[in-house]
Structure formats: structure tokens, C-alpha cells
Amino acid sequence: MDFFFEDLPSTSVSTPKKGHEDTTMSEDTDNDSSRQNSSGTVVIDVKEQHSSSSIDDISRRTQEMVEKINHSRTSDQKVMDSFQEKIIEKVTEMCQQMKEQMYTVYEKNSNEMQLKLQELSEVLESCSKLNQELLEASQALAGLREGIGSSQQSEL
Known part of the structure; x- marks a missing residue:
């Protein structure tokens, strides 16, 4: 975003310092008489040139500052x-x-769970065998009874 101030009219007002009013006034009247040459054309006032160049200088410096700010912002954005x-x-x-x-913890836990499940499976299989043996023993006892x-009854 660039700002251009060259095309803007100047709104600054200068006030003479105390003690300089008389010399400024006398210079202005002296310059008024020297402004016209023999052919009747107006000569450009030195003060007007100076203020114009000051405005141009301020405008140029302002533009440079805006460009530096924009460059700094671009740099900040890159950072x-x-x-x-x-x-x-x-x-x-x-x-x-x-x-x-x-995943390492999952794998370790999976291996530990696999071992525990294997042990559980062996215990359940052992329980099933013992249950089957108990049923067979129970049937044998029922047959004996x-x-x-x-x-x-036959003896009686």
C-alpha cells in the first residue's frame, strides 16, 4: 500500500517569528518591485521556489518513510x-x-494380552476337562448308588 502525497495541495501555514515581521515585510516589498522586468512579465519569487522545494522534499521523505514501513511489514509477514x-x-x-x-505401546500391550489370552485359553481348556471328568465321576457314582x-433290595 503506497501513499502518494505529491498531488495533494499544501495546507501548512507558516507564521513569522517575533522580531522578523519587519524584515519579512520589507523583503516582500523589495521583491514586489523586482518581480516585474522591463517586458512586464512576473519573475518567480525565491520564497515560493523554496517552499515548493520544501513541500516536494517533505513529500519525497514521506513517500520514502511509507515505502520503508511497507518494506518492514512485508519483512514481518515473511518472518x-x-x-x-x-x-x-x-x-x-x-x-x-x-x-x-x-504404536509401540499398542504392540507391547498386544503381545502381553496375547500371552494372557493364551494362558486363559489353557485354563479354560483345563476347566473343561475337569468338568468332563467330574461329570463322568458323578455318573459313575450314580451308577454305583x-x-x-x-x-x-434283592437281599431283603
Whole structure:
């Protein structure tokens, strides 16, 4: 965003310092008489040239300052963009490291769970065998009881 002040009219007013009013006035009247030459044309006043060059100088310096400010802002934006890119890279890198650690923990936990599940499976299989043996023993005892009960009835 550039600002151009060359085309703007000057709104500044200068006031003479105390003690200089008389000399300024006498210079103006002296200059008024020298402004016209023999052919009747007006000669440009030195003060007008000076104030015009001062305005041009101020305008040029103002434009340079605006350009410096704009350059500084552009530089600041580049720094912020670079900072943002680096932050994004670091955050992405940290997320990737966290994922890798998380997967390592998952794998370790999975291996431990697999061992525990294997042990549980073996215990359940052992329980099933014991239950089957208990059922067989119970049936054998029921058969013995029947046998004892029928032999006692036949003796009576």
C-alpha cells in the first residue's frame, strides 16, 4: 500500500517569528518591485521556489518513510510465515513421534494380552476337562448308588 502525497495541495501555514515581521515585510516589498522586468512579465519569487522545494522534499521523505514501513511489514509477514511453517513442521514431527510411541505401546500391550489370552485359553481348556471328568465321576457314582440300592433290595 503506497501513499502518494505529491498531488495533494499544501495546507501548512507558516507564521513569522517575533522580531522578523519587519524584515519579512520589507523583503516582500523589495521583491514586489523586482518581480516585474522591463517586458512586464512576473519573475518567480525565491520564497515560493523554496517552499515548493520544501513541500516536494517533505513529500519525497514521506513517500520514502511509507515505502520503508511497507518494506518492514512485508519483512514481518515473511518472518511470520516462516515461523508458522516451522511450527507446523515441529507439530507434525511431534505428532508422528507420538504416533510411533503409541504404536509401540499398542504392540507391547498386544503381545502381553496375547500371552494372557493364551494362558486363559489353557485354563479354560483345563476347566473343561475337569468338568468332563467330574461329570463322568458323578455318573459313575450314580451308577454305583443304583447298583448298591438294587442289591440291597434283592437281599431283603
